[in-house]
Amino acid sequence: MRRILIIGSQNSIHTIRWVNALVERGYLVTVLTMHDFLELFHENVEVIKLPFKNPYGYLLNIPFVKKIVKSYKPDIIHSFYAFGYGFLGRSTGYSPHIISVLGSDIYSDPEKNFLFKRIIKKNILSSDVICSTSNIMAEKIKEVTGQDREIKITPFGVDIMKFTKIPNLKDLDFELTLGTVKKMEDKYGIDILIKSFALFVRKHPDLKVRLIIVGEGSKREELISLSKELNVFEKCEFVGPVKHDDVHNWLNKFDIFLALSRSESFGVSVIEAMACELPVIVSNIGGLKEVVTNDETGLIVSNEDPVEVSKKLEYLYQNPKQAIELGKNARAKVILRYSWKKSVEIMNNIYKSI
Template identity: 40%
Template sequence: MKVLFLSNAASIHTVRWVNALANRGHEIHLVFKKDDQPRDNEISNKVILHSLKYGGNKAYFTSAFELHKLYKKIKPDVVNAHYASGYGTLARIAKLKPLILSVWGSDVYDFPYQSKIKMNLIKKNLLYADKIASTSNCMADQVRKLLNSNSVDITVTPFGVDIEKFSRKNESQNKEKICIGNIKTLAPKYGITDLIKAVRILKDNLVKKGLREISDNIVVQIYGDGMQREEILDLIKQLQLEDTVELKGRIPNHEVPAALEKMDIFCLTSVFESFGVSAVEAMALELPVVATDVDGFKEVVENDVTGIIVQRKNPAAIAKALEKLVLNKETRLEMGKNGRNRVIELYDWNRNVDTMLELYKSIS
């Protein structure tokens, strides 16, 4: 099958989709704006790359003629545009068909509500598509809400994990330290400052209960980089957590399993998530997950089975859930095993790719 894949080549989500499809023997043409270039040589050489002439938001409009010419040259069996607001607009203006439009999150949760013009734009893009794909059921419901129709057919194509790569290679070792981890961009919507505040509360509560040794043995590892790095470093110093919290920096996706394997608890404090891929990755490594009550996490994490769901923007609630897991190793291990089983059942990447290919075949 010949696929024109229209998406940001710098995104790990794009990289994983095109690599998986190309490795299945399909001819994949990845098309992207000038400023969405691939990085870190992560894209397979089996994928054919096409960089458009223009970059920036204007390119979603000004690149239509160039893209249509490329489309006529490639003659794809199907077009898959990712991100309804940007590349969805470009696909519609360039008159690409048959079109599957994959929604990602902020394109349907945030963008439409910024103005009436943007709301109309999203609706046009969604209605132009032959099929719509979503990584989660909650985001599919959001699309139906935008279109004011509960009958819109949307295929859920979860962004799962390679369950072989994301598996525990070593049995948990008896160790004194208890590692709480997080892997996210250091940006406000991911609530990293709430995690830092929760750790301070957690340690203080343990000391008040006469458990200073346990408090002293807690370490926190946060992987990622972003605009809030300096603010977070300042908060760590302010709360006197320099010996507890470590900012490890950004790591490529292939290093994530090894980082997760060093952790005992995974803690996600986002104020918005349309799908919880980071929770899926942690659960695959048999980690219990403390996560905020945003739609994406509530769909992925089964409360009191694979982790604990807490109120967002509430450091005290986060601290309480962390304390429960810090003090109960058996609960951590049980939730971790349950999480791994849930990932195998629902978020096996190979089966997720099968679902996408079936969707392609249905309109090609």
């Protein structure tokens, strides 16, 4: 039985899903983390909480990580996140070492200062295998590192049995329900969504329409204030955070899903919505334009353009047959390219090749 040492955040649902899938594939998995335990791991996963928290924990925990590696003798070390946890993985000097780049570690962190960029570059280039969730992010990795290394594409797939169309979940009191599942932060463009919604409502003042926003974030109060300023607060539902196990139920309350992010490395929530046969409207950035084929599996709009978004909403509202067709095409694409089973097989093949 091969031993895998995962170094990463245990409060990330993506890391948790990978780890549990590896255990189900017969791997012996131990997780090293500085984050609080969510108790979502498989019962056979050993979780070791490192003594020091970030930001200094990335330095202070190095002796503890080295000691664990020496006693555990893993077949593979796999770091999730190229900056902090990637640094801990690199500090062990152990090989083989895999780094999975997740998004902000390559799009945002290197821009903060020269030192961050230098550390991230060294972390990535010191690894034996580099993984990216999308082709577009792989190109960004090459740009930041200045190297044309091979990068394995390991998308976060979805459980197509769970994320599927479920009848009778829609609230029949509403003629149209728009929705998103995103954190309420600037990068995810919830303000753009609310402005777009307000324009649509202005055109249809008597329509029983609502906007559901699932997620938490530091901009919650600002966004609530914005909805009040635009006179759509009564038509908006700020749900807050929900467990990942409940996301598919919320998606099935929607008629249209929107992701108007200013920055997005991949877009797991969009794939989950597509798997539920929802027509999606996404901004023309990052991994979103890789996931969605315009006019075939969804609609792509210009960045930060509420007027264009409202026009696309109008189109889908006036053309329900086309909306249904987009949703069916979207699910077909997810089954073909982004099923969880396929994603796990990709990672399993990487492990077997080392």
